[in-house]
Each structure stands twice: as C-alpha cells, then as structure tokens.
Amino acid sequence: MYGGVLLSASTTDITALDSRRGIGGADAQGQAPIHSTLLRQVPNVWTELQPDLAKSFEASADTLSWTFTLRNDARWHDGKPVTVDDVVWTLNTYIKPPKDLPVGLAGSCTKAMIDKVTKVDESRVRIDLKNPNYSFLMCIGSTFVKILPKHILEPKDLYEGSRELKPAEVIGAGPFKFKEYERASHWTVERNPDYYLKGKPYLDGYTIYLVPDQVTRMAMMATGRLDIIDLFPGLSLSQGRTLEKDAGRILVVHKTPNIRARYVALNTASGPFTDLRLRRAMHLAVDRQAMIEFVEEGGGQITPLFWPGYEYIYTVDDYLKMPGWRPYPEKAQDIAEAKRLVDEATGGKGLDFVLTSRVDNADYAQVLKEQLKAIGFRLSINLLETAVGRPLAAKGELTTWLENYGATYVDHDSITTRGWLPTSTANASRWHNEEFVALYVKQAQAVDLAERGKFLRQMADIIEREVPTVGLTDKMVYIAVNRRVQGITLLPPGIMNDFRLDWVWIKE
Amino acid sequence: MSGYVVRRLLLYVPTLIGVSIIIFVIMRVIPGDPAVMVLSGPGGEAVYTQEDLVRMHRILGLDRPLVVQYADWMWGFVRGDWGISLRYNADVFEEVRRRLPVTAELAMLGMFIAVAIGLPVGLISAMRQETWADYVGRVFTIVGLAMPTFWLGMLVVVALSTWFNWLPPLGYAKLHNEPWGNLQQMSFPALVLGYHMAAYIARMVRAQMLEVLRQDYIRTAHAKGLRERVVVVRHALKNALLPVITLAGVLVGGLLSGAVVIELIFSLPGIGRLLLDGLRTRDFPVVQALVLVFATIFLMVNLLVDLLYGWLDPRIHY
Numbered sequence: 001m002y003g004g005v006l007l008s009a010s011t012t013d014i015t016a017l018d019s020r021r022g023i024g025g026a027d028a029q030g031q032a033p034i035h036s037t038l039l040r041q042v043p044n045v046w047t048e049l050q051p052d053l054a055k056s057f058e059a060s061a062d063t064l065s066w067t068f069t070l071r072n073d074a075r076w077h078d079g080k081p082v083t084v085d086d087v088v089w090t091l092n093t094y095i096k097p098p099k100d101l102p103v104g105l106a107g108s109c110t111k112a113m114i115d116k117v118t119k120v121d122e123s124r125v126r127i128d129l130k131n132p133n134y135s136f137l138m139c140i141g142s143t144f145v146k147i148l149p150k151h152i153l154e155p156k157d158l159y160e161g162s163r164e165l166k167p168a169e170v171i172g173a174g175p176f177k178f179k180e181y182e183r184a185s186h187w188t189v190e191r192n193p194d195y196y197l198k199g200k201p202y203l204d205g206y207t208i209y210l211v212p213d214q215v216t217r218m219a220m221m222a223t224g225r226l227d228i229i230d231l232f233p234g235l236s237l238s239q240g241r242t243l244e245k246d247a248g249r250i251l252v253v254h255k256t257p258n259i260r261a262r263y264v265a266l267n268t269a270s271g272p273f274t275d276l277r278l279r280r281a282m283h284l285a286v287d288r289q290a291m292i293e294f295v296e297e298g299g300g301q302i303t304p305l306f307w308p309g310y311e312y313i314y315t316v317d318d319y320l321k322m323p324g325w326r327p328y329p330e331k332a333q334d335i336a337e338a339k340r341l342v343d344e345a346t347g348g349k350g351l352d353f354v355l356t357s358r359v360d361n362a363d364y365a366q367v368l369k370e371q372l373k374a375i376g377f378r379l380s381i382n383l384l385e386t387a388v389g390r391p392l393a394a395k396g397e398l399t400t401w402l403e404n405y406g407a408t409y410v411d412h413d414s415i416t417t418r419g420w421l422p423t424s425t426a427n428a429s430r431w432h433n434e435e436f437v438a439l440y441v442k443q444a445q446a447v448d449l450a451e452r453g454k455f456l457r458q459m460a461d462i463i464e465r466e467v468p469t470v471g472l473t474d475k476m477v478y479i480a481v482n483r484r485v486q487g488i489t490l491l492p493p494g495i496m497n498d499f500r501l502d503w504v505w506i507k508e
Numbered sequence: 509m510s511g512y513v514v515r516r517l518l519l520y521v522p523t524l525i526g527v528s529i530i531i532f533v534i535m536r537v538i539p540g541d542p543a544v545m546v547l548s549g550p551g552g553e554a555v556y557t558q559e560d561l562v563r564m565h566r567i568l569g570l571d572r573p574l575v576v577q578y579a580d581w582m583w584g585f586v587r588g589d590w591g592i593s594l595r596y597n598a599d600v601f602e603e604v605r606r607r608l609p610v611t612a613e614l615a616m617l618g619m620f621i622a623v624a625i626g627l628p629v630g631l632i633s634a635m636r637q638e639t640w641a642d643y644v645g646r647v648f649t650i651v652g653l654a655m656p657t658f659w660l661g662m663l664v665v666v667a668l669s670t671w672f673n674w675l676p677p678l679g680y681a682k683l684h685n686e687p688w689g690n691l692q693q694m695s696f697p698a699l700v701l702g703y704h705m706a707a708y709i710a711r712m713v714r715a716q717m718l719e720v721l722r723q724d725y726i727r728t729a730h731a732k733g734l735r736e737r738v739v740v741v742r743h744a745l746k747n748a749l750l751p752v753i754t755l756a757g758v759l760v761g762g763l764l765s766g767a768v769v770i771e772l773i774f775s776l777p778g779i780g781r782l783l784l785d786g787l788r789t790r791d792f793p794v795v796q797a798l799v800l801v802f803a804t805i806f807l808m809v810n811l812l813v814d815l816l817y818g819w820l821d822p823r824i825h826y
Binding site for chain 2: 007009013015016018021164182183184185186207209210211212213215216219220222223225226246384385387388390391392425
C-alpha cells in the first residue's frame, strides 16, 4: 500500500522560491520534487537516463543537433499544458539569462554546451550544441536543468530587488506540488494527483526540515522524528555505527561513495611548485591509505581526477598500482623517490611553505603536514573559510590550496571543467596544458565510450605526470533511513542526484 | 525622569553610529567576497566567470567608494530600508521582523528561568551558609558557569533522545498558532540558556546577601523582633538586588550571544541563527542590520536597568 509523508532533513536552508536563484544543495533537494526535466536519471540508478518531459529524442549524424519530442499529457500545477515554448524559454534563460547573469547550476553546463534552442513544431524542440559533447545528455538530465513555466516566470525579473515568488507561483510539472515554506524551518510538498506518470508519486507528501546540527539530526533519527537523516553530507563511519547501535531497530544505515574530488592544487605559475620535481614529490609521498585509516576512520576512497570505478578509464585497482597511489610495501619506494626529488630540487635543504586549506579540510592538512615531513617538506597550515580561500586561489595568490568539489551532473566533465582547463574559474594551480585541453575536446566529442575512455585515460596520465593537483581521499558516506521508508536505494550523495523520490513510499 | 530618558536616548545616537561604522568597516575588511558567495552558492558548486563577478559587484554596489556605500546604507536603514539579503534575496527588515519574536521569546523565557532558579538558589545559599544546602547550591552554580551552553544543549538533546526516546517536534510552531508545540520546542533551549544565567545570578545574589546580612541595619531589624522573612525580603534582598539587576542587564548580551548557538542546536529560526548564517556567507546587509539591532536591544536594556535603580533605591533620582 503506497502513501505516507516522508520526513527528511537538510543542513542548510533553501535560499529562494524561484528555482532559478536557488543554487545550493538544499535548493536542489527542495525544488527537484516540484519540477520536471527533459530527461532524468533512472530511479536508483544514477548513471543512466530515461525520458521525462521528452518522450523521445534523436541526434543528428554529427551529434551537434538534438531534437526532443515532448509528451503531450504534461501539465503545470496550475493546470496549463507544458508546451515547447516553455522548454525553449527555459533553456534560453539558462544559456542567455536576463541581464546576462548566471542562473546557478543550471547555467553551469548548459551555457558551456548549448549554442541555441529552437522550436521545431508544437511538440518538438531542437537543441544545437556548440560542439559535439558526450556529457550533454547527463547535463540536460540533471535536476538543475528544470523546465520552468514561462507564463509564470517570464514577467519576473530574476535579480530585481527582493522580489520573490508568491507561493501560488511556485509551480512545476513534477510529481509533487509546493505546499508550504517557512524560512529556516521547513519546506513541504504534496502529491500532484495530475502527474503525467500515472500512479506516481507513491508518497502523499515530502517535508524537508532544516536541522543544521549533526547531533540533533542524529537524535531526531533515533527518536523516529526523521525518516532520512539528510541526503548529504550524511554521516561518518563512527556516527553511522553509533546510530545503528542505538536505534538499529527503527533504522538502517546505507553506505555509499561520495562523488567528490579532494586535492591540493599546487601553483604552477609562481612559487616553489613551478618545479615539477617538488610537485611530483608531494604526489609520491602522500600516503592515501593512512589518510583513509585516520581521517576517514577506515571508510574512505581515493580521489584521483576522475572518480574511480569506471572500467573505461581507470578502476580503483588500476590506481592502486600506480606510483603515488599504491599502498605499502611499494609506498616505501615512492617515498624514497620523493625524498630524492626534493633533495635534488632544494640541494638537500628541504622546503618550507604554507599549506592553505579550507577549514573543513583541516584534518587532511594536518595529516599531510606529518606525512610530508619525511621528504623534507616543512608545512605551516593556514586555514581559510571557503568563501575566503576560493577567490584567492582562483586569482593564483596561493601557493597551495586544499580544496574539494562535488559533481554537479553525473559526468567527469563536471569536475574537469571546474579546475583543470585554462577557462576554469577554479583553476587554483594556474595550470595550462595544451595537450590536456586537446584531449578534453576530443573526449567531449567522442561518441563511442571506448574511444572516450582512451582519451580520458590519456588525460589522467597527464595529471599523473604533470601533477598540477595532488589527489587525496574522501569519506564513504553513511545515510540513516527509517525502516518504514520503502523502495529507496541510496545513491552517491551529491547535488547532481535526482531528489524527486517519486518511487519511494512509507509503510504505515 | 522623562528628561533623563530623552538625554540617554540622544546619547545612544552617537553610540549606534559608532557601532554602525565599526561593523560596516569590519564587514568590508574581512576576507571573503560576497559577490562570490552569491554567484557560487553556499556550497560553492556553481561556476561563474570573471565578467559575472564584475557584474555582480556592480549590482551589489560593491564597486562604489566605501563612504558612498556607508551613507547609502545608513540613509536606507533609518528609513526602514535595511537592504536585501544576498543569500535569501529577501528584505532584511522583513526577515529580522519575522525572526526577532523567536529570539525574543527564547531570551525572555531564558531570563525568566534564570531569575526563577538563580534568585532562590542564591538566597538559600546565603541564608544557610556553610550547610549542605549552600554546598549543593554552590556546586549547582559552578557547574552552570563551567559548562558552555552549546555543550549543555547537545547533552540535553542526546539525553532526551537516549533516555526518553523523545525530542520536540520538528518545524517551528508559532506561539499564537500552536502554543503547546511552541512550548515543547522552546522549553528545553530556554532551560539551557536560563541555567547558565541562573548560575551567574545565584552567585551574585549569594555574595550580595552575605554582605548585606552583616550590615548594622539588618542586626537592628532582627533586634526589633522582625520575622526572618520580613528581614530578608524587605530589608536585605531589596538592597542586595541592585548589583544583581546590573548583572541581569549585562547578561542580556550573553543571552543574545548564547541564543546564536542554542538556536542552531535546537533548530529554532531566530535572529541568532540568521546572524551566524549571514557571517558564514558574507551576507553583509543581514550582519550589519543585526549587529545594530543587537546593540539597540543592549542599550535599551541598560536604560531599563538604570530606571529600575530609581525604583529600588529611593536615594537615586533622575
């Protein structure tokens, strides 16, 4: 028997009723159930797509042009039909926003990929790309690329003063309808009985409470006040174990990898790390297994440029055989080689430098400081808030910057475009490599996965060779779910996920 | 008296201008670009270009000279236009107006609990000096002083869930809509805040009472054959309360700062949490406005305390 109201929590508040402005994780979680996209992730399978508002699509031979045919039974929550005009207006808003301002994450990938969007007829829309792009479909299928009601939003100026939507204007075509929002308290949606996927959603409603404190969230789970602790950041291994021990009768703790890159960006344009030997030495000397043991409490994974697990690039096992990534006993050889490189580059004096890190990466910085002593690196740690460090790093004012980023859509491009290309705004290492850029273009245009994998491997090899960034590790994430929640399989947490949860229900 | 009040209120004007300049300058000199926060979002995931950044600086008015920015803000502030929150794109005045009652309720409940506990504990400690009642009272106050409110708050949350399998309902219940739900949500955070303050008050009451009880006029009151209760309440306590009220005025500042953390732990949507979020995200219109609001509250409470002196001590005239 389907139904029930799902009670979830978020660590940060939803920032806007107008989904074009909401760019945080909480906004993704809150807005997704209300909206539809052209394509969407297959529920519970995060790497595959299925039709959503578009019932079918086809590509031109050169994959530059994609034509989507819309379903004809989709309606906005106010009863008006979803039209091709809505799709054209929405995507044009993302790629060419009013006043030329960015529209958050929806603009992140669409703006870079889409050249123009045109109406073919009353049921078809054509999207022309700037270049063929393998990750286009994943971008268009991400929950951020919501199709929005033109008749409601077109008259609203996105950045005009404090103008916010009225509750009746918060509409989409998705499985749930907006019901209530109390700032800093909760966000509630209710079942859309006219949803085009008949029978769905299974839930009667879905409420996200803002519970910023981790201890409080855990207590709320243990007392049954929450059904899902949160979809990110989730729990650490020890917190997951504690909760399972204390309240295992009412909840289960799911384990999932985190799709995130954590790395130290080394400034290759100025300072000591213009010397490749020193960059390489750091990469070789970092003991990721120890980091997993101590920082991730034994529940972690390595974070090379491309998140591992894809057979067509490199698997975790592949990486664990590579210098730098490999564990002991081979690690001893890597450290000896690192020491030799440092001695050669510094005349045996070693190197003093400041490791600047995000405050929330302080544990990693501390472990690095200890590990790198062995090769003559003497670090002093400078912790900065993300809001402070990122602009400095982006301007190339930091020698090092210990950073982490999550994927915004389910493709490696989401991470690569952020920090490793000359056009990347977060290129803290100031690294420009023509060969890497050329391969990036080639992989994006590849239509065959095996071919794309070949280019991606070459890109990964360049990173291993040039070391603009030193990949580190990340936690496995543990997410507590009440046993009354049915049908859920938790995916790697991240803002790129489908939060619609229209396939989940509550066993009363 | 009214002349005194007017003079004090006029003196507050330069004080508040000083506070406004300090917070304005601090928000401009601390590292962190508000435009970056707007563009990249709280998690920093959204990608933006250098051109976007320049445009956002222009939109937020950050490209103007500091003096112009300050004058613009102050002129708007006195007219009730407190600016737009960068994080929420909402009117700051409206946001503060919506959240202030939560913090005010928490602070008032906290102060009520502090006085209701602190006063009798201090009194009993002083009246029964060096007895087991005094020892218990002193341990109670020392523990209250030693424990930070955030830690006690977390302990309360864990204890309630572990021992009683109960926590207040989620989703803020407004006092006028759901009084019972509101009481459940407010009572424990107020207790945590109040306990900490009660410890200060109890210590102060005990010390003052011990001093007053040794005065000649108390001995005279006893010699006149007055009952113990009359001596304590009418003669001793009233005189001992003057410094306690001064302390309570200062503690209001502590209550407001304590509310910042307590609101976070108990998920209450007050201005304390708004300030914390504002600081983290460089939401300078919010932070500037809230600091001025806090300063104004603090000044007003101090004025109230001064006026209470006159009521408690007839020798004081304004």
